[in-house]
Amino acid sequence: MSDQFLFAAEVTLNGLMSGVLYALVALGFVLIYKASGIFNYAQGVMALFAAMTLVGIMDGQVPFSHLINAIFGTEIHHFGWHLPGLLAILLTMVVMAGLAWCVQQFVMRHLIGQAPIILFMATIGLAYLLEGVADLMWGSEIRKLDVGLPQGINETIDSVTYGMFGYGFFIDNLDIVATVIAALLVIALVIFSQYTKQGRAMRAVADDHQAALSVGISLNFIWVMVWSVAGFVALVAGIMWGTKSGVQFSLSLIALKALPVLMLGGFTSIPGAIVGGLIIGVGEKLFDFMFGPMLGGATENWFAYVLALLFLVFRPQGLFGDRIIERV
């Protein structure tokens, strides 16, 4: 086999892996959009917030330490402990659930029945507020996140492929772990929404508020639950991206990469988010590999958006979205 082909295959595999990460972020959007019709612009910042909280808790950092020190003239920064990754993840989940409750209680509850654009704007506000709170709580320096996930080249794949083709594939262990975790997460979400009472209630609320109330479903409870689940998905995405490229504020920008994924997959489809993520991941890597040199490189920055534009023109509901039919 030609080197060119093997190289393309390796690029494709790597594209699939990074597509999984896009899909993880997109998943958070889909969950909230399906259940409440809100396009949650803050999803990316939630991932950032979750990752920062996780690092902060692991390092035993005192939240709001700058603020506390400035007011009381104290000099505290750390509790002086280091928590194991798993415990810190559990604690962060509690924080994300608390955040979900606050969002519902102080923002969304008061906006029930408003136009989608108003809800959308509320989430933009939420995004900036949350970014500010994250900064105030944990500081703004770039942090390393290590919860014990394996990183670096996978030697087995490298040697096996080298034995077969005379060319070793470079696949990052972290990407493999991310793929496995994403797959488990999706399976868990599907079981949750299809086979549990809470999942059924969630789908019911997504369909019709009045009817949901009439069968004994508390809308408030369901929305807090949905925001919590989205917070959990944001945490998983935050862990993956944070481990890969450090916890920093640019992490919130991955939300922008999720937009083309959603346009491809449709805003209401969980499988759509996955497939859309993979297509974007593979597409941008392959495109850059094949045409990048001709176009001066860095095509990864814009390829996804151009693809999304094409989709908007020819199939606005995305691959898996609800068909838009207007009866006249």
Add this chain to the structure above:
Amino acid sequence: MLDQAEGFVTADGRKIGGVVMEMKNITLRFGGVVAIKDISFDIREGEIRAIIGPNGAGKSSMLNVISGFYTPSEGEVWFRGKKRPPMRPYEVARQGIARTFQNIALFDGMSVLDNVMTGRLTQMKAGLFSQALWKGRAEKEEIANREMVERVIDFLEIQHIRKTPVSRLPYGLKKRVELARALAAQPKLLLLDEPMAGMNVEEKEDMCRFILDVNDEFGTTIALIEHDMGVVMDLSDRVVVMDYGKKIGDGPPDEVRSNPDVIDAYLGVAHD
């Protein structure tokens, strides 16, 4: 006859029990508009109770007060011997009051079966993990729930569409699915908001038969709102008549039919 606390026996031999729900001096205001003016009535166990009246009489408002969608401005709601504090609609539903809507409110993204299953949500107590793993309590519950749901589906003759997404169904069947969902909750009180609205004669007859059969088979107490006076008279044991937010009649159909105020409200008063 109606004063007996223990209930009474109807002409066709059905036993009507004690009071399930009592509305005491209910007044409902929206700003300056008075939708309901000082109305009292009761609903007894096992009966079919109708609330009728011309357009804008406040029937739907009354139903919304019973189901907790509106909180009355004045007056008390007594349910099963207890005064009910102001409640949210989902809390009322959990107490055992199920309802249907005038403009059908179904879960369009779900199949008929799933829609009816949501009626059982209040009956499910198993924990999240137990449900996800399909073990222990969840398994038993799910089986019991499915049995009830299948019984309702069978009873309302919608087996042939159980896997169909409800958005594809014709109007009459949608109404029936909505009834099935409410019935699946095994409600202590079933509220029907204009169950016959927008139906053709045949569908109306079907719906009539189902309402009577539900009452007979499951012993369900039913309160319904209807516009069509003829249908109501055949169907119900007792009738409340409303006009401009006031109660102008209350009693068995025959008595109400001959009430001059009711005739006036429906046919208009002859001014001479």
